[in-house]
Amino acid sequence: MKKIAVLTSGGDAPGMNAAIRAVVRACVYYNIVPYGVRRGYEGLIHSDIKKLSASSVGDIIHKGGTFLKTARSQEFMTKEGREKAAASLRSLGIEGLVVIGGDGSFRGAERLTEEGIATIGIPGTIDNDLAYTDFTIGFDTAVNTVLQAVTKIRDTSTSHEKTTIIEVMGRYCGDLALYAGIAGGAESIIIPEDPVSTQDVINRLNKGKERGKMHHIIMLAEGSGNASKLQEDLLREAGESSRITVLGFIQRGGDPTSADRILASRLGIEAVELLRREESGLAVGVRHSNVFSMPISEAMKQKKKLDQTLYNMAEILSV
Template identity: 60%
Template sequence: MKTIGVLTSGGDAPGMNAAVRAVVRTAIYNGLKVMGVKQGYNGLISGNIEEMNLSSVADIIHRGGTILRTARCEEFKTEEGRKKALTVLKVFGIEGLVVIGGDGSFQGAKKLSELGIPTIGIPGTIDNDLGYTDYTIGFDTAVNTVLDAISKIRDTSTSHGRAVIVEVMGRHCGDIALYSGLAGGAESVIVPEEGFNIDDVCKRLIQGRNRGKLHSIIILAEGVGKAYELGQEIQEKTGIETRVTVLGHIQRGGSPTAFDRILASKMGAKAVELLLEGKSARVIGVKGNELFDMDIDEALSLEKDFDKGMYNLTKILSI
């Protein structure tokens, strides 16, 4: 193998740049040529590709987002679109590909491997919704972004004696809500994996007010309920002024934490090593702080385990 490619696909995540940097520099260290594919699978179909060198990835380890940019690509889901991508890969002499993204990105990598292109997947998504790995790149940074917001919201809600619903990302996976809720001392954490009772939420707020608490924080994962309607109902039932803060895409941006930079760097280097070993259709994960690789089909078949113990702990510690 003489030339490999690297692309980022799906939603951007802090730490993707650190992973790209590690792929490029590890490849060059091992005598490989590296081609950067821009705008994900769109760029693979359109030929938006350029060679990368050591300077291409200088001064990016601390930057959020992805210098390769990213995009959704419906055309790649078609057989014709994938044939176009395969032709482009051959034109540029790309013999192996590193794909950084989530489950949709991995599905694309799987399809390319079936067409004879060795592919290695690196998990990059803030949702932490891949069942085969403890952590995905970007999750830790997103949680810390939410935690910083909670601290600021608590200051102003204390001043006014308010309750605040903080809506965070995680339509199908509640890990951002769960981790930030526990770390931020939230009164209630509402996630898609567990049902919630509005009366129980209100009871906790009233109990807190009765013991002299001046603020209350409720963490709500997007998609579980309508935040503004929930806030109105809480205010009507408790008499506590309730506001809503939707954090939105702020959770995807920002400088990655040390944890995400290190994880991304290790995974990026590991991906190149796997390609050099002749492996394909593999994804990289981390369990117990140890990196491993596994078959992409097996990885995609594993369901995400929700940490019920941590969820119960948020209830115990918020009495």
């Protein structure tokens, strides 16, 4: 393989730049010409592709976001759009493509494989919602971003003896809320995988008050419901006044942690190694600290499961 391109698609995640850097530098190491596709599949359709070098990716390993930019593409969802995308690569003699993103990006990579383009998927999403891999690029940084916010919010929550609802991202995966909730000492963690009732939260509030604890942090995953509704329910059913903090896109930004930089580097190099071996249609990931790969089609079939041990631990610690 003489030429490989890399793109980022879907929501940005801290560590994407580190993954791009690893792909590019692995290509240079193996005398493969690297290319960067700007704005994901949309840029691929419109041939927004540029040649990169080792210096092109200098000083980006520590930066959040993606210097290649990212976008969503309605046109790519059509057969004609995918044919255009494949034609853009072929016109430059690019034989392989590394796609960094989440489930939608992986489905796009799988479709390009059907168009005859060798593709490898790297998991990049703060949601950690791809079941085949233990962790996705960006998740660790997002957890730490939430944790920093929780620490600050706890100070004022404690001072005012208030209940605070913190809503975090994650779509329909509760990992971000669970990990940040445990690390941040949240008294209640509400996730989509195991929904709890308002009464359950009220019971925990009352138990805390019985032992003299007058503040309460509720970590709410966005896929579990609406923070405003929970606030209204607590006031109506228990007379409990609460505050809401919705962290939003702050969770996607910031310098990636060392864990995300290392994970991104390992997966980026592995993607190039697979393409060099003329393998395609694979997703790379990490399981029990070991890098591995499997067919994207199989990776997408796997269902995310709740880490019951962690969840039980959160229950024990919330007393």
